[in-house]
Amino acid sequence: MSLEVFKGRVLPMKDKLFRFAFHLLQNIQEAEDAVQDVMAGIWAKRAEWPQWNSIEAYCMTATRNNCLDRLRRRRIHTVQEGSAHQLSSPDHDPHEKMTNKEMIQRIRQCMDALPQQQQQVIRLREMEGFSYNEIADVLDITLDQVKVCLFRGRNAIRKIITKQEEKWKKQ
Amino acid sequence: MEKAVILALLERYWRAETTVEEEKTLAAWFSEQAPGSLDPDLEPYHALFAYFDEETQVTPGPGFEARILERVGISEPRPVRQFQWGLVSAAAAVLVLAIGLFLLTPSEPPAGPVSAARIPGTRSPATGTPATPTTATRITDTYDNPDQALAAVRHALLIASNHLNEGRKQITNK
Amino acid sequence: MKRILLILTIAITATSAFAQDDAIGRFFGKYIDDPRFTVVSVSPRMFRLMSKINWDTIPSDLKQTVSRLQSFRVLSTETTPGVFFREALTRIDRKEYEELITVRGNKDNFRFMIRATGNTIHELLMIAAAEDGFTLMSFVGDIDLDKISRLAADMDIKGMENLKNAKRK
Numbered sequence: 407m408s409l410e411v412f413k414g415r416v417l418p419m420k421d422k423l424f425r426f427a428f429h430l431l432q433n434i435q436e437a438e439d440a441v442q443d444v445m446a447g448i449w450a451k452r453a454e455w456p457q458w459n460s461i462e463a464y465c466m467t468a469t470r471n472n473c474l475d476r477l478r479r480r481r482i483h484t485v486q487e488g489s490a491h492q493l494s495s496p497d498h499d500p501h502e503k504m505t506n507k508e509m510i511q512r513i514r515q516c517m518d519a520l521p522q523q524q525q526q527v528i529r530l531r532e533m534e535g536f537s538y539n540e541i542a543d544v545l546d547i548t549l550d551q552v553k554v555c556l557f558r559g560r561n562a563i564r565k566i567i568t569k570q571e572e573k574w575k576k577q
Numbered sequence: 578m579e580k581a582v583i584l585a586l587l588e589r590y591w592r593a594e595t596t597v598e599e600e601k602t603l604a605a606w607f608s609e610q611a612p613g614s615l616d617p618d619l620e621p622y623h624a625l626f627a628y629f630d631e632e633t634q635v636t637p638g639p640g641f642e643a644r645i646l647e648r649v650g651i652s653e654p655r656p657v658r659q660f661q662w663g664l665v666s667a668a669a670a671v672l673v674l675a676i677g678l679f680l681l682t683p684s685e686p687p688a689g690p691v692s693a694a695r696i697p698g699t700r701s702p703a704t705g706t707p708a709t710p711t712t713a714t715r716i717t718d719t720y721d722n723p724d725q726a727l728a729a730v731r732h733a734l735l736i737a738s739n740h741l742n743e744g745r746k747q748i749t750n751k
Numbered sequence: 752m753k754r755i756l757l758i759l760t761i762a763i764t765a766t767s768a769f770a771q772d773d774a775i776g777r778f779f780g781k782y783i784d785d786p787r788f789t790v791v792s793v794s795p796r797m798f799r800l801m802s803k804i805n806w807d808t809i810p811s812d813l814k815q816t817v818s819r820l821q822s823f824r825v826l827s828t829e830t831t832p833g834v835f836f837r838e839a840l841t842r843i844d845r846k847e848y849e850e851l852i853t854v855r856g857n858k859d860n861f862r863f864m865i866r867a868t869g870n871t872i873h874e875l876l877m878i879a880a881a882e883d884g885f886t887l888m889s890f891v892g893d894i895d896l897d898k899i900s901r902l903a904a905d906m907d908i909k910g911m912e913n914l915k916n917a918k919r920k
Contacts, residue, residue, distance in 0.1 A: 409651065420645060424637045428841070435844040438637050442648040449649045506612040509624035510631065511834070517628075532629040535597050557593040564591060567621045635841075716776075716794040716822055723800040726793045730823050731813060733791075733888055737877050738903035740861045744852035745900065 408452040415461055416448055422534055423469045429529055430473040440476060444468045459543075466530075466544040509570055516566040517559075524559035527552055580616055587622065604629065773889040774866070774876045775824045778842040782826050782887075791825040798822065798892075812901050820892035829884040836860060836880035839887065848876060851896075858882050865894070872896065 420441055427437035447468060448461070458464050517525060526545055530536040536544070538552045545552075586603050589595045595603070607626040615623060720726040775783070782788045798820055806814050828835065843864065851863040859881035866874040872894035879886045 412649075412651070417642065417645065420641060421636065424641070425633060425635060428635050429632075432837075433841050433843070433845055434635070434638065435846065438641060438644070439846075441637075441641075442645050445645050446649045449651070506624050506627065509621070510628045513624060513628045529632070531597075532600070533633045535601070537597060553593050560591055560593060563625065567625065571621050716792045716824065718794050718797050719791045720793065720797065723797060723804050726797045727801050727804065727817065729791060730793055730817060730820070733823065733825060734813070734816060734890070734899060734902055737863075737875065737888060737890070738899050738901075740854055740877070740879070741852065741863060741896070742900055742903050744854040744861070744863065747854065 408449075408455070411455065411461075412449060412452070416445060416465060419462060419465050420445070423465060425533065426466060426529070427469050427473050429525075430470070431476060436476060440469060440472045444472050463540065463543040467546070470544065509567065512566055512570050513563055516563050520559055520562060523547070523551075524555045524562075527555035528559045531556060580619065583619060587619075773822060773824055773874060773891045774843065774848065774864075775826055775887055775889050778844070779826060779839070779887060782828075785828075787830050788826050788828045791823075793823040795821050810902075812898050816895065816898050816902065819895070820890055822891045823889065825886065825888045827884055827886040832880035832882075832885035835885040836878060839878050839885075843876075848874075851875075865896075875899070 423441045423444065424437050427440040428434065431437050431440065444465060448465060455461060517528070520528070523545065527541055530541045530544065538549050541547075541552045542549050547555075583603065583606060586595060586599055590600065590603065604626045607623050608630060610623060612623050612627070613620070718726065720729065783790055798817070802818060840862075848864040848866050851865050853863070854861040860879065861881075862878045864876045864878070865872050866876070873891065875890045875894050875896070877886070877888040879888070
């Protein structure tokens with residue numbers, strides 16, 4: 407029965423989909439709206455479910471597309487969001503102590519600065535535990551591309567960590 | 578877990594050769610260590626897994642699932658309420674509650690010295706006891722009298738006005 | 752009888768529910784008790800008391816603006832302004848609060864959002880991150896942006912000097 411499948415396989419994805427949408431939209435309310443949109447759309451298409459390879463992958467892809475649409479509609483705002491991060495650089499904020507928290511901030515900035523695809527691959531892997539195949543499905547890229555993105559992203563972060571450590575040692 | 582094992586896992590992690598299970602092991606191990614307590618070889622990476630953990634903390638508001646179901650159009654059958662009686666007793670209950678709240682709204686100024694909280698651009702506030710803890714739903718006054726309150730509102734309006742104008746200028750200059 | 756009860760209920764709950772109406776109460780309530788934050792609040796009752804003071808020396812635009820306000824709140828902190836700025840934007844319901852203007856400098860970032868129905872603006876929200884800290888400022892009432900704009904222009908030169916000196920601190 408469609409309802410059972412929906413409740414058993416689609417609905418449980420709500421938090422994963424939410425986090426994914428939130429990463430793209432950076433707003434709690436909008437991310438919720440996006441997930442609701444997607445789930446409504448999937449329910450409406452229940453006649454097609456048997457034809458899909460994976461309902462889960464479809465959910466993630468649909469979420470991605472819904473979010474990209476929303477971002478396109480608020481084009482201007484996306485650019486502005488990025489700039490807010492520059493304010494937390496250590497040169498401007500003498501109050502921040504040299505602690506784990508600062509390192510986390512540095513990592514966050516690094517992540518936000520990574521190319522979109524690398525960011526998404528890392529998120530899907532590190533935070534959602536998706537396999538390479540699943541990531542390739544959702545983002546519509548090849549397995550190789552997944553591995554390359556993960557490799558580059560992780561090492562970019564590693565570089566930042568090392569740089570920060572050296573900075574601290576000098577002080 | 579041995580430091581050597583973790584280091585080995587990390588090396589493969591950087592080469593993107595670890596499995597999901599191995600990554601879970603790494604994350605779990607690091608989350609059990611207190612920051613600052615690790616070997617210098619491992620310490621820098623504590624923040625990495627802490628960051629990923631933090632990022633999974635963002636959650637939707639309460640009742641998310643219910644809202645989804647409502648939106649999708651699947652609603653559980655609900656018992657039909659006994660209309661007339663329910664309305665009367667519910668309304669009466671709310672009325673009593675509302676009157677109570679209304680009477681309780683403080684008309685006295687908060688006890689203790691008033692703290693002139695910081696509005697950007699002002700001199701540092703006079704020290705005093707911090708503002709009495711308040712729930713978000715009720716606004717309790719910071720100032721004792723309307724003259725002080727007006728001064729604060731006026732100052733804030735000027736600040737907002739200044740920045741608003743800067744913004745408008747930028748737009749018309751484009 | 753039932754109907755009267757119901758109407759009375761709505762009227763009374765509406766009055767006391769005023770305070771929930773601003774963005775600070777709705778999305779940033781948890782900061783109010785947070786020791787890192789300083790809070791300034793002016794309640795509807797205080798605004799009503801204001802109407803009784805001596806307005807002789809006060810410019811007309813200011814008088815008209817204030818007389819139409821219902822409540823005012825500020826939350827500010829010196830801690831990690833950039834972080835709070837970013838977090839603030841994730842919390843606001845964009846269906847209700849639309850972005851009006853953003854002013855971005857080298858070292859600061861001011862964003863104005865408004866809550867409106869049709870052409871009537873009910874709330875002006877300023878979210879700011881600068882070197883001296885992070886600030887959330889909310890004005891609830893019948894908001895006239897043009898009048899508010901004129902306030903800064905109206906200010907006399909002496910007032911401008913004072914403001915500049917205070918900022919330079």
